[in-house]
Amino acid sequence: MDQFTLNLIVIAMSFALYFGIAIWARAGSTAEFYAAGQGVGPVVNGMATAADWMSAASFISMAGLIAFGGYNNSVFLMGWTGGYVLLALLLAPYLRKFGKFTVPEFVGDRFYSTSARMVAVICLLVISITYVIGQMVGVGVTFARFLEVSTTTGLLIGSAVVFAYAVFGGMKGITYTQVAQYVVLISAYTVPAIFISLSLTGNFIPQLGLIGGYAPTGGETYFLDKLDQVVTDLGFAAYTADTSNMLNMFLVTMSLMIGTAGLPHVIIRFFTVAKVSDARISAGWALVFIALLYTVAPAVGSMARLNITTTFWPGAVQGETFSQPALSIAEIDSNPDLTWIRNWEKTGLLAFTDRNGDGLIQYFNEPAPLTAANKAVADANAALAAAAADADKAPLEAAVAAAVTARDAVLAETNLGGRSLAEQGFVGNELTTVNNDIMVLANPEIAALPGWVIALVAAGGLAAALSTAAGLLLAISSAISHDLIKGALKPNITEKGELLAARISMAGAIALATWLGLNPPGFAAQVVALAFGLAAATIFPVLMMGIFSTVVTKEGAIVGMLVGLISTAVYIFLYLGWFFIPGTNLLPNTPAAHFMGISPAAFGPIGALLNFATAYLVSMMTKAPPQDVQDLIQSIRVPKGAGAAQAH
Amino acid sequence: MADKSSSSAYWAANLRVIWISLAIWFACSFGIGILLRPALSGISIGGADIGFWFAQNGSIYVFLVLIFAYAVKMNKLDKEFGVDE
The missing domain is CATH 1.20.1730.10 (Sodium/glucose cotransporter)
Known part of the structure; x- marks a missing residue:
């Protein structure tokens, strides 16, 4: 089968x-529909x-x-x-x-x-x-x-x-x-x-x-x-x-x-x-x-x-990572245990390309200067290819040669496993995409x-x-x-x-x-940051104040929730774009641009603090909660007399 | 319904249990798992240092024990103060 x-x-x-x-x-009933009849x-x-x-x-x-x-x-x-x-x-x-x-x-x-x-x-x-x-x-x-x-x-x-x-x-x-x-x-x-x-x-x-x-x-x-x-x-x-x-x-x-x-x-x-x-x-x-x-x-x-790394560097299993050559494309296509590589390649979540033409896939962390140098070579080559047939190609060819020389200099001074990349014939990382989501x-x-x-x-x-x-x-x-x-x-x-x-x-x-x-409006993992940040800054504080404080008033709760909601959403949108629409972000989403290094996913607790602070401040200035609410708070604090849920 | 004084004593006892539990919750995750990891790097659990192990496994075990201990303690308090269901 x-x-x-x-x-x-x-x-x-x-x-x-x-x-x-x-x-x-x-x-059959609303109690069963909303809360499974409280019989679980x-x-x-x-x-x-x-x-x-x-x-x-x-x-x-x-x-x-x-x-x-x-x-x-x-x-x-x-x-x-x-x-x-x-x-x-x-x-x-x-x-x-x-x-x-x-x-x-x-x-x-x-x-x-x-x-x-x-x-x-x-x-x-x-x-x-x-x-x-x-x-x-x-x-x-x-x-x-x-x-x-x-x-x-x-x-x-x-x-x-x-x-x-x-x-x-x-x-x-x-x-x-x-x-x-x-x-x-x-x-x-x-x-x-x-x-x-x-x-x-x-x-x-x-x-x-x-x-x-x-x-x-x-x-x-x-x-x-x-x-x-x-x-x-x-x-x-x-x-x-x-x-x-x-x-x-x-x-x-x-x-x-x-x-x-x-x-x-x-x-x-x-x-x-x-x-x-x-x-x-x-x-x-x-x-x-x-x-x-x-x-x-x-x-x-x-x-x-470890498994994905040793798949591409078989030598790493027993001894040194570079003691054997990297995985070959011939092996990927002939070994039945490696069919997953081609299968996932089809989904676009995994991608590789043999950049130095040696038939092997070298996987390593490409340093930023090498990525930039490789991009310069690719750009120069693209400019040359796009030039009209009768145009003077000499300056373009010179630009390609200059980019290649610059790239070779980077390759000569970047070491991997104790030898320079130039010496080993590597041009760059060849396992270009490995999506997090494919691991499981x-x-x-x-x-x-x-x-x-x-x-x-x-x-x-x-x-x-x-x-x-x-x-x-x-x-x-x-x-x-x-x-x-x-x-x-x-x-x-x-x-x-x-x-x-x-x-x-x-x-x-x-x-x-x-x-x-x-x-989807151009996002995937970011929504998690939004959902958790908002829950942290709105629902959690309002419930906490509802149970543990007797002084927070309706005005305090409403203003607090709105402050938590808006501050957190705005901080996230600043870096990820308004409503996640790509390109509308006012600041780049990089650690250097983050306020005090705080990433959008980390803003929840700050939104919650703002929520607590404004709710207490507003409560101080408004009329205290009425007696029946005080009774409700006292009643939820004691387990006795819970009974079945009241639908109406 | 228990009278006013005993229900406020129950609430005070409840808050004490909550504060102690939260202190443990904070110490194992934010404490050992994040803030103290560099300071404790000499101590190891198998192949991992204690901070790494607490961040990836240990704090979850502590959370589990904490919730069950809290539930048992609160059931005892409920009976003691006569507010159990």
Whole structure:
């Protein structure tokens, strides 16, 4: 059976499972649609939360980011797990005691204002819609690669699947489907990791393999030391090297942590449990299931980095990196274990070119002066080629010769492995593109694992993207039907009418997300920075103040949220372009241009501080919250008397 | 419903548990994982230095233990103050 058929069978089986569960767990009431009837146990809820939380970014992109960023990209590991501590300690038990369905509803009641509720709805919609686009794109890429259809077709198939089970099942259907999706995605992630850890370190537990010995040379050198040596040989920074900007690393980690605690689709998971004590422990169970993937990810990233490097420099496996010649193109085309290179080349996510014409692909970190010198040669050659037939070519030919001489001087003075590039006949790095996102999906192929493992990884990537998309769509639809329509526009709507409105708004949200996925406004990874930064600067502070302060007034909350929203969005747009439209950024997105070295992804905690500060300042100047709000605050602080959620 | 004085005592006890937990949360991730990494580079866990290991694996284990310890402690407090469900 060929790989394509195998992919098709495994993906079809996983989808049949999701549909079966959705039909079995149809939602009949708004309580079931929004909060699964509050009848979900902490372990099941934790598993569903984990699937909901771990998106295409966690499954597909994170290990690749760690592979190429090394220690610096630990921010994702700490940031995306540490937020659960904040959720368990600071938000989940109190919001469950409050006992309603949505985040804006809490904001509206605690700050006794429909306007505050509407501002919260706006923040929620901006956060969730930017986040859902990334998931739809992830679905499209995965389908395109493994089902060999176009990205557009892949995206449309994905939307149809989400539509079918999310619209009919609501939270109840989504919760139980997510349990199945968790099982698929965690096996897809850990099975290849176990195989690879065993072959590189002799330890079948990837977490221990990461800090263990390197097996191919007898385990006497540590794996991480071996990796550091191989990548520094090729001119890259050491894998475990210190960060160059500690302040920025600190702020990015903080932004991801408080952003996680402020993501509406994660918070609503804690409305689905039966008791306040269950909400606390649920966050713990969610982190258990998340940690299974997150503690394996550093091993997956580092081992993939070593594997891809030793694929192109076979000599690095046993001894010195340059003891054998680089991988040859003839080998790529004849070795069945290397077909993945040509397969990924087709997607454009991996590219190589034989610049010195020796039939070998030399992969190394090209220093900036060499890149510039090579570009000058290419430009001079292009000018010569573009010249009219009867033009005087002599000056152009002289320019080419001068550029080549300048380039050769750079080659003569750049050393790699103790000898100059000129001496070794290298012209430049020939593995020109290796996209972060292919590391997890191509990992089993790079390590030459069996076909069923490759098919499982495809199903896992889809499960991760679909489960998160469904959770986000639910948060969007409840904000529209429950907060906007029932809360403000049409308070007398019947339960049946509200359920219909919820389903229609979910269908609308899917259509919008699909359209945005087909026409992304020129960005991919940046949206994550926006979603987390905004959640950190708006939802998290307003909820904290709602629970832990008795003095913050409705005016304070509204002004605070707006200040957090606008300051964070403006800082991000300054560097990434207004609404991410390429070319409209006022400042270049480089560390030198960043204010005090703070990158756009690191602004969240600063936006949150501005939010807190203005909210307190405005509260000092406005009338204190009324007595019934004081009673509400006292009531949510004590677990006793939680009971079932109040729908009306 | 518990009377006013015992519910404010419960809240004070709750805040103390939260502050201690947050101190541990900060120390393992931002402390050992980021700020103190250069200072602690001599200490190693297997093939990694302690800062690298905490940033990539260790802090996640601490987070897990922290949440479960917090849940157990709070359940005890709930009973002690008679505010459990």
